[in-house]
Amino acid sequence: MSQKIDELLSRLEKRLDRSAIVSAEEAGPRYREDPDGKDGAPPAIVLRPRTTGEVSDILRLCNEAGQRLVVQGGTGLAGAARIQPGEAVLSLERMTAVAAPHREAATIVAEAGAPLQMVQDAADAAGLLFGVDIGARGTATVGGNVATNAGGIRVLRYGMYRAQVLGLEAVLADGSVLTSLKGLPKDNSGYDLNQLFIGSEGTLGVVTRACLRLHPKPATEVNAFCALPSLDAAIALLALLRQKLGPLLSAYEVNFAPLYGAMIAGMEAPAPLPAGSPVYVLAEIQGSEPDRDGERFAAVLMQAVEDGVIDDVVVSQSPREFRALWAVREEANRFLFSMAGLIGVDISIPLARMATFLGETEAAIRAVDPGADIYVFGHLGDGNLHYQVRTADPAAAYGIVYRGVATAGGGVSAEHGIGLDKKEWLHLVRSDAEIAAMRRLKAAFDPNNILNAGRIFDLAPG
Structure with missing residues (x-):
C-alpha cells in the first residue's frame, strides 16, 4: 500500500x-x-x-x-x-434506501445504490408506475441509471431516464453537496444543474439521491408479436400504430433475422411464431380503458395484416401470454450473452437511414470477414439498435459500424454510455467545439480530475 x-x-x-x-x-x-x-x-x-x-x-x-x-x-x-x-x-x-412514494405528487426519492427494481416495486405497491425498465433491473442502480441516462424498452412512451428526474442530490469533487429534491415539475430558478449530471457517467460529480417522476399504473397492458416482410414494413407499422393509437403505444421492439431463428432454437418455451421472416416486432400498448384499448389495438393490427404490412401476428390474451411474449424479447439477451467472442455495439440511427445503414454495414463487414455472424435487435421505436458481431476481426468490425453510424447521422451510444471503450469514436459524432465544451465543464467541476478520469474523453486533447 x-x-x-x-x-x-x-x-x-x-x-x-x-x-x-x-x-x-x-x-x-x-x-x-x-x-x-x-x-x-x-x-x-x-x-x-x-x-x-x-x-x-x-x-x-x-x-x-x-x-x-x-x-x-x-x-x-x-x-x-x-x-x-x-x-x-x-x-x-x-446507499439503498427508497422512500415511500408521494401518491399525490407521483414522485419517489431513492438513494443512488438502490436497484431499479426496488423503485419499480415501491411504485407498483403504491398503484403507480416507474417509466424506465431494462433487462438488468435487478442490478442496475438509480445512480448508474442517472449517470448513463438509461433508456430501455419504454422510451417511446415515457422518455429516457432524464425525463424521469425531477431533482438530484450530488456531491462535487471538492465535497460540495448540491441538493435539489423538491420535485417541482416547473422550476426555472437559474441553471438546471441536475441535467448536467444525467448522462455524465460520474465525471462531474457523484449522484447520491434522486427525486423521480412516477406515472399512473396502466389498467390495460397488451402486446403483440408480429412477423414482417421487411424493415420498411416495420417502420410503416410503427407509423400506423402511432397514428391510430397515439400515447397508447408504449413499446416497439425489433428483432432481425437470423437472430430470431437462432435464439428460438434453444428456447424452452414454444416460439410465438415460426422462424423465416426477415423482421419480427414486439409492440405493446398501455392504457386506462380495458374495455376499449385491446379492441383498438387488435383492429389496427388486423388492418396492417389486410394491407400486407404484417405477415403473421399473435396478440396476448392474458397476463401470462403478455409475460411470455416479453420473455421472447429478453431471450435475445440470454442467447447473445452465452456466445463467446461476440462484440456488442449500442447505437442510434435515424429511421429514414436505417435500411441503408444495415445494408452497407453488413456488406462492409462481410467484405472483411465473409464468415461473420451478425445479430441485430433493439428498440426500433426510438431508433436504438444493439448490433452484435462474431468475427475474426473485431477491430475492423467496430470501425465499420461506428463509421457507418457517423455517415447515417446517428449516435455511437444510445443508452450504454461512452466510458473507456467508445471514447476513441466520440469525435465521429461530436464536433471539436462540443468536445471542448465538455472538457471545460469537466475542468470546472473537477479541476484535479479525480472522478472517473479518462472516461468519455481525456481531459487534455490527446
Whole structure:
C-alpha cells in the first residue's frame, strides 16, 4: 500500500465505520469484474459510504490527496466503471434506501445504490408506475441509471431516464453537496444543474439521491408479436400504430433475422411464431380503458395484416401470454450473452437511414470477414439498435459500424454510455467545439480530475 493511500486511510478512518473501508486484498475480484468481460485493475482501496455526508468527506479528502476514484453503480456497458491502475473504488452499494412514494405528487426519492427494481416495486405497491425498465433491473442502480441516462424498452412512451428526474442530490469533487429534491415539475430558478449530471457517467460529480417522476399504473397492458416482410414494413407499422393509437403505444421492439431463428432454437418455451421472416416486432400498448384499448389495438393490427404490412401476428390474451411474449424479447439477451467472442455495439440511427445503414454495414463487414455472424435487435421505436458481431476481426468490425453510424447521422451510444471503450469514436459524432465544451465543464467541476478520469474523453486533447 502506498504512502498516499496510508495517509488517506488514516484520515478516512476517523470519519467512516470499519465496514466502509475495504482493502485491495479484502476486495477480491467482485469490484474488478466488468459486464463486458474486460476486467479492471485491482483497486487501490474500496470505499463504501452509507450517507451523503460520508460521500462528501471521501471526495473532499481524495481531492486534497489527488487520489482518483472510479464510481461504480451497475449500469454502464462501455467501461466507465472499470478500474484503471491506481484508482480507488467509490461504491454506493450501501446507499439503498427508497422512500415511500408521494401518491399525490407521483414522485419517489431513492438513494443512488438502490436497484431499479426496488423503485419499480415501491411504485407498483403504491398503484403507480416507474417509466424506465431494462433487462438488468435487478442490478442496475438509480445512480448508474442517472449517470448513463438509461433508456430501455419504454422510451417511446415515457422518455429516457432524464425525463424521469425531477431533482438530484450530488456531491462535487471538492465535497460540495448540491441538493435539489423538491420535485417541482416547473422550476426555472437559474441553471438546471441536475441535467448536467444525467448522462455524465460520474465525471462531474457523484449522484447520491434522486427525486423521480412516477406515472399512473396502466389498467390495460397488451402486446403483440408480429412477423414482417421487411424493415420498411416495420417502420410503416410503427407509423400506423402511432397514428391510430397515439400515447397508447408504449413499446416497439425489433428483432432481425437470423437472430430470431437462432435464439428460438434453444428456447424452452414454444416460439410465438415460426422462424423465416426477415423482421419480427414486439409492440405493446398501455392504457386506462380495458374495455376499449385491446379492441383498438387488435383492429389496427388486423388492418396492417389486410394491407400486407404484417405477415403473421399473435396478440396476448392474458397476463401470462403478455409475460411470455416479453420473455421472447429478453431471450435475445440470454442467447447473445452465452456466445463467446461476440462484440456488442449500442447505437442510434435515424429511421429514414436505417435500411441503408444495415445494408452497407453488413456488406462492409462481410467484405472483411465473409464468415461473420451478425445479430441485430433493439428498440426500433426510438431508433436504438444493439448490433452484435462474431468475427475474426473485431477491430475492423467496430470501425465499420461506428463509421457507418457517423455517415447515417446517428449516435455511437444510445443508452450504454461512452466510458473507456467508445471514447476513441466520440469525435465521429461530436464536433471539436462540443468536445471542448465538455472538457471545460469537466475542468470546472473537477479541476484535479479525480472522478472517473479518462472516461468519455481525456481531459487534455490527446
